[in-house]
Amino acid sequence: MSPYVIVVDADVRDLRTADHLLLALAAELALPEGVFGCTHLVRGQRPRVVLSFTGTSAEAVERLTAKGYEVTAGTPDEVGRAVLYPGVSELTGTVTVGQLLSGSAIDLVTVLGAPGEPPPDQRIMTRDHVRPEWRAGELVLTAMPAADGLLVPFEVPDPTPCCADH
Known part of the structure; x- marks a missing residue:
């Protein structure tokens, strides 16, 4: 697993939409085998679902940012829900x-x-x-x-x- 983890905030409000977006972005970025793609619930004044990916690159960050997504390094929490994972x-x-x-x-x-x-x-x-x-x-x-x-x-x-x- 790559140590480079990113969080993508696409202002998604529900898990089903987040799942579809996560899988679409992983395919579009051609992420390698063995990566993890997770959803994370964000509470507070702006509740939403954010995505995290392992195995990404600076190029992936640039591409996602160019599409208008808010992208940050790291993970939002330690309790993500895995959608994409080995096996x-x-x-x-x-x-x-x-x-x-x-x-x-x-x-x-x-x-x-x-x-x-x-x-x-x-x-x-x-x-x-x-x-x-x-x-x-x-x-x-x-x-x-x-x-x-x-x-x-x-x-x-x-x-x-x-x-x-x-």
Whole structure:
């Protein structure tokens, strides 16, 4: 992982838009394998979601700045939500906890309401949307029980917006 980390503030207000922008910018910048792209919630007078990338260069900073994004060095906090990380492209369909841990940058899987870690042969239906979070320097995926003894990531791919039926 490159020591050069940047934060991109595009004045985005929701995670779904931030995810799409993060993936589009990573593709546009042709970031190398093994980089991390995370979203970070910023609270305060101007709530928003900012993006962070590892493995960038001065050229990437120039290109992003030229597009009108506010770009700074460093990370906004230590608790980002990983969207782009080593192994994410392999986390499709149903995989075991062991496959998830050995084939990606995720360090730990926890299950809501359950003590300890799930066994390596426990199956996780990824829904092609696996968003672990940084906690105390580890990338942790929170999962929850689902039908047929499966686990699913806690974060759903297409959440229903609050008050969608109003």
